[in-house]
Amino acid sequence: MMKLWQAGLTFCVVASATACKDSTGPAAGSPVSLSFSTKALSSSGAIVQANGAAFDVAVTGGGNTLIITRVQMVLREIELKRSNTAACPDGDSSHSDDCEELSFGPLLLDLPLTTSVLTPFSVSIPAGTYRELEMKVHKPGSDARDQAFRIANPTFADTSIRVQGTYNGRAFVFTSRVSEEMELEFNPPVTIGDTGSNVTVQIDVATWFRAASGAVIDPATANIGGLNEGIVKSNIKASFRALGDDNRDGK
Numbered sequence: 001m002m003k004l005w006q007a008g009l010t011f012c013v014v015a016s017a018t019a020c021k022d023s024t025g026p027a028a029g030s031p032v033s034l035s036f037s038t039k040a041l042s043s044s045g046a047i048v049q050a051n052g053a054a055f056d057v058a059v060t061g062g063g064n065t066l067i068i069t070r071v072q073m074v075l076r077e078i079e080l081k082r083s084n085t086a087a088c089p090d091g092d093s094s095h096s097d098d099c100e101e102l103s104f105g106p107l108l109l110d111l112p113l114t115t116s117v118l119t120p121f122s123v124s125i126p127a128g129t130y131r132e133l134e135m136k137v138h139k140p141g142s143d144a145r146d147q148a149f150r151i152a153n154p155t156f157a158d159t160s161i162r163v164q165g166t167y168n169g170r171a172f173v174f175t176s177r178v179s180e181e182m183e184l185e186f187n188p189p190v191t192i193g194d195t196g197s198n199v200t201v202q203i204d205v206a207t208w209f210r211a212a213s214g215a216v217i218d219p220a221t222a223n224i225g226g227l228n229e230g231i232v233k234s235n236i237k238a239s240f241r242a243l244g245d246d247n248r249d250g251k
Contacts, residue, residue: 031196033122034078034102037250038071038205039115045206047115055114056165059206062215070164071113071205074149074156076105076138077181080199083131083189099134100125106138106149108156117200117250131189133199133242137161139179161236163208167218174209174219178233184242191244200245208235 038057039047045059050069057068080100102123112118139160140146150157163174190199209217209232222232245251 029124030127030192030194031122031124032080032102032192033119033196033198035117035119035198035200035245035248035250036109036111037117037200037202038111038113039117039250045204047113057113057206059209059216061210062213064168064216064218066165066167066209066216066219068113068163068165068205070162071111071203072156072162073109073111074105074138074140074160075107075109076136078102078105078107078133078135080125080130080190081132081134083129100130104145106140106146108149108153111203111205113205117245117248119198119248125192127192127194129189129191131186133184133186133201134181135184135201136181137178137236139177163205163219165219167216167220172219174223174232176229176233176236177224178236180237182237182240184240186242186244188244197244198246198248200243200248200250202241202243202250204239204241207239208232210235 045057047055048058050056050067054069059066059068079102082099102125103121107120109120137160139158140150140156155162158177159175160178161174161176163172165172184201186199190197209219209222211217211228211231217228217232219232220226222228243251
């Protein structure tokens with residue numbers, strides 16, 4: 001099950017002060033939900049069911065077998081960018097009429113290693129056409145929100161991504177401090193009408209631990225300071241894609 005942590009239960013649309021609502025207040029604008037999926041995998045991996053109920057991601061290559069059983073990620077500053085703007089401002093003290101904030105975060109997500117799309121939250125934003133989703137894969141820092149997050153989630157005090165599983169039958173824990181702003185362009189742009197929409201972020205986790213040769217990388221060699229740290233960081237950055245997905249099938 002996906003877990004979602006946020007400092008407080010307030011979601012704000014940054015376009016206007018009246019667009020901010022709490023978990024019990026009235027909605028403003030058009031509803032939009034954000035979903036996450038790992039099921040749109042390339043030929044590099046497959047989602048397999050294990051132990052009757054749990055799902056894992058299996059990756060093979062070069063005589064090695066990698067089983068991913070859990071992927072957790074910290075995200076921050078999730079925004080939708082309108083078609084007529086170049087960039088969204090950084091920081092929660094700034095705002096732009098062209099950039100709609102879905103959640104400032106930080107958020108701790110358990111990515112769905114299943115054949116389903118999971119949707120952690122829904123907010124209301126103005127109807128319109130949006131061309132890009134921006135968000136940060138985030139290593140918690142020292143501001144008030146991050147400090148509260150670090151206290152609540154000490155395992156992620158200096159970590160943005162944590163992966164668990166087995167490599168050739170041997171258990172591993174991979175961690176990363178990658179801190180990267182993702183600019184995920186919609187193709188075609190997403191139009192959010194009065195009845196609302198869903199946006200899905202696809203993350204192909206099966207590509208994370210694969211070398212250019214096709215061989216599976218031992219995650220122990222990709223931890224902080226490891227020989228393959230740079231390769232895996234690059235693979236992570238390239239694995240994100242965003243799309244309009246009103247029927248929430250992850251396609």
